[in-house]
Amino acid sequence: MNFPIWDIPLLGGGLLIGIVSILHVFVAHFAIGGGLFLVLTEQKAYRENDMRVLEYVKRHSQFFLLVTVVFGAISGVGIWFTIGLVAPAATSTLIHAFVFAWAIEWVFFLLEVASAFIYYYTWGKLDRKTHLVVGWIYFVAAWMSLFMINGILCFMLTPGAWIETRSFADAFFNPTFWPSLVMRSVVAFALAGLYALLTASMVKADDVRAKLVKYSTLWLFPAFIVLPVAGIWYNVVLPPLAREISMGGAPAVTLFAGLTIFFSVLIFVFAYFYPYRHPDKFPAPAAVMFLLLGLMATAVTEWVREAVRKPYIIYDYMYSNSVLVDRKNEYSQDGILKSAKWVTVNSVTEENVREAGENIFRVQCQSCHTIRGYNGIKLLVKGWDEQFIDHQLQHLDELKGFMPPFMGNEVERRALARWLTALNLSEAAPIGQEGNAEKLSTSPQE
Numbered sequence: 001m002n003f004p005i006w007d008i009p010l011l012g013g014g015l016l017i018g019i020v021s022i023l024h025v026f027v028a029h030f031a032i033g034g035g036l037f038l039v040l041t042e043q044k045a046y047r048e049n050d051m052r053v054l055e056y057v058k059r060h061s062q063f064f065l066l067v068t069v070v071f072g073a074i075s076g077v078g079i080w081f082t083i084g085l086v087a088p089a090a091t092s093t094l095i096h097a098f099v100f101a102w103a104i105e106w107v108f109f110l111l112e113v114a115s116a117f118i119y120y121y122t123w124g125k126l127d128r129k130t131h132l133v134v135g136w137i138y139f140v141a142a143w144m145s146l147f148m149i150n151g152i153l154c155f156m157l158t159p160g161a162w163i164e165t166r167s168f169a170d171a172f173f174n175p176t177f178w179p180s181l182v183m184r185s186v187v188a189f190a191l192a193g194l195y196a197l198l199t200a201s202m203v204k205a206d207d208v209r210a211k212l213v214k215y216s217t218l219w220l221f222p223a224f225i226v227l228p229v230a231g232i233w234y235n236v237v238l239p240p241l242a243r244e245i246s247m248g249g250a251p252a253v254t255l256f257a258g259l260t261i262f263f264s265v266l267i268f269v270f271a272y273f274y275p276y277r278h279p280d281k282f283p284a285p286a287a288v289m290f291l292l293l294g295l296m297a298t299a300v301t302e303w304v305r306e307a308v309r310k311p312y313i314i315y316d317y318m319y320s321n322s323v324l325v326d327r328k329n330e331y332s333q334d335g336i337l338k339s340a341k342w343v344t345v346n347s348v349t350e351e352n353v354r355e356a357g358e359n360i361f362r363v364q365c366q367s368c369h370t371i372r373g374y375n376g377i378k379l380l381v382k383g384w385d386e387q388f389i390d391h392q393l394q395h396l397d398e399l400k401g402f403m404p405p406f407m408g409n410e411v412e413r414r415a416l417a418r419w420l421t422a423l424n425l426s427e428a429a430p431i432g433q434e435g436n437a438e439k440l441s442t443s444p445q446e
Contacts (some may be wrong), residue, residue: 003088003322004342005362010373012366013086018306020082022299024075026191029184029298031068031112032142033192037219038064038119039135041196044215046128052208058123060199065120067195069113087367089322090156090313097162097171098152105148111141146188150181157309158239163316179234186223186230187298193219194267194294197275198287206280213279217271224268239315241401242308250402253307256300263297310402313367319404321367331407336363348415357419360412364404371423378423390417 008016038061045054083091095102115138122131151172155162162171193216200212235243246257267290275282275290313320323331331339338346343359345352361369361377369377381389393413397405406413 002341005366006085007362007366008086008370010370012368012370012374013082014368015374017079017082017086018303020075020078022295022302024072024079025302026295026298027067027072027075028146029188030064030191030195031072032139032146032185033188033190033219034064034068034195035116035135035139035142036189037192037196039132039139041215042132042135052205053212056200056203056208056212060196061120061123063195063199065116069116073113087313087322090318093314093318094152094156097155097168100168101148101152101172105145108141108145108148112138112145115141143185146184147181150184151177154180156314157242157305158237159315159317175237176234179230179237182230183227183234186226190220190223190267191294191298193217194287194291197282197290198284201282201284201287210280210282213275213282217276217279220268220271224264227264238308242315245308245310245402246304250307250310253304253402256307257304259300260297260304263293263300267293267297307402311397311404321364321404323364323404323407328405328407332409334409335412336360336408337412348411353415354419354422356412357415357417357422360408360416361419364407364416368403377420381420382424384421386417386421389420390414393417 006013038057041060042054042057045051045057115134119131119134119138122134126134151174154176155171155174158175160170160174161167162174196216196219197213200209200216203209203212235246238246241249245253248254271290274286309315309320311320312318312325313322316325318324323336335347337343337348337356337359340359340363343363345356345359348356365377369375369380372378384392390413392399393406393416396403406416408416
């Protein structure tokens with residue numbers, strides 16, 4: 001409402017955020033679990049006096065640094081760039097509500113980056129004990145970074161009592177905070193194992209490779225035990241509508257929720273019967289396959305988490321189109337065009353109905369829909385006449401619980417319906433000549 005719309009043809013803003021965020025999540029969780037993997041594996045090498053394992057840890061730490069610090073930092077900046085342009089109102093709310101949390105997270109992030117570089121560049125230059133201390137500092141800083149980010153991410157789905165109190169504690173320690181933290185922690189350890197399988201499978205010495213492959217596989221199993229319990233806990237504290245969407249209310253979301261379980265089970269079953277039982281026969285291409293399965297499991301899980309938040313971007317506070325919930329009645333009575341700052345018309349007339357309808361689409365619909373492309377509205381309304389589209393708009397949130405209600409007066413609603421109808425008409429048919437379309441009234445009707 002108060003910001004211009006960033007139009008991304010074909011992809012749409014929501015999908016772009018999803019792509020950047022999922023790739024970042026996949027790397028960011030590895031940055032946490034991988035840090036613990038490094039320090040524990042280094043300790044293992046010292047304890048067993050196995051210098052070949054220590055050499056592996058040194059090589060793995062280089063891979064770790066490149067993936068987490070280089071790609072992780074770039075993709076993290078990419079998230080800020082995309083959410084700031086696609087959802088500026090929600091981003092502003094998160095900044096204002098969590099200004100100190102962000103500041104604390106950035107301190108941990110700086111400590112994380114600094115200790116990662118020190119850890120990598122001081123192999124053989126620091127004594128064992130000091131080098132391990134640096135490794136532990138890295139892991140604690142990385143996990144604390146997750147701790148802070150987790151509270152902010154969970155807030156968007158379950159703001160809880162913050163809606164009434166505006167308290168930082170209520171916002172941060174919201175209903176899904178603890179189950180989400182448990183799930184993300186064990187997922188981080190599992191991803192550490194998946195990445196380690198890739199580097200371990202490339203070790204040349206057969207006996208060392210088999211030893212490291214089996215050891216890396218063990219990092220997957222805690223998640224197999226903990227995730228079902230934490231997932232049930234998480235599901236229980238979800239808002240009722242969010243739970244319904246994931247359990248049949250929206251078929252696509254339910255399918256993806258099922259894929260989350262499917263990919264996870266597939267990883268753990270194959271991990272047990274292949275690299276764990278036969279580590280000497282586990283090749284690098286199989287490790288790549290495991291890593292891709294991990295990426296798919298992460299992708300569908302994050303997609304479901306985002307999808308069940310609909311029709312809100314911040315639950316019960318701000319709709320997915322950035323319209324505040326408490327202004328719904330105001331817009332329904334007075335119209336939305338007169339309040340929107342980045343529109344070309346502020347009211348609907350017979351002369352500007354096409355332009356007004358397009359403006360209303362941009363303000364209310366474009367955050368989730370493109371015209372032609374991902375979730376394209378042109379195809380979704382194909383074959384619908386104007387009266388049917390208008391009826392759908394009147395009952396949008398009743399027919400599709402994951403969509404916000406239409407917010408605007410009757411004239412604006414009918415203007416949007418006419419513009420949507422015209423999307424699938426021949427260019428030769430001027431708007432207003434669609435057969436039995438009624439003349440647009442420029443005053444609200446009861």
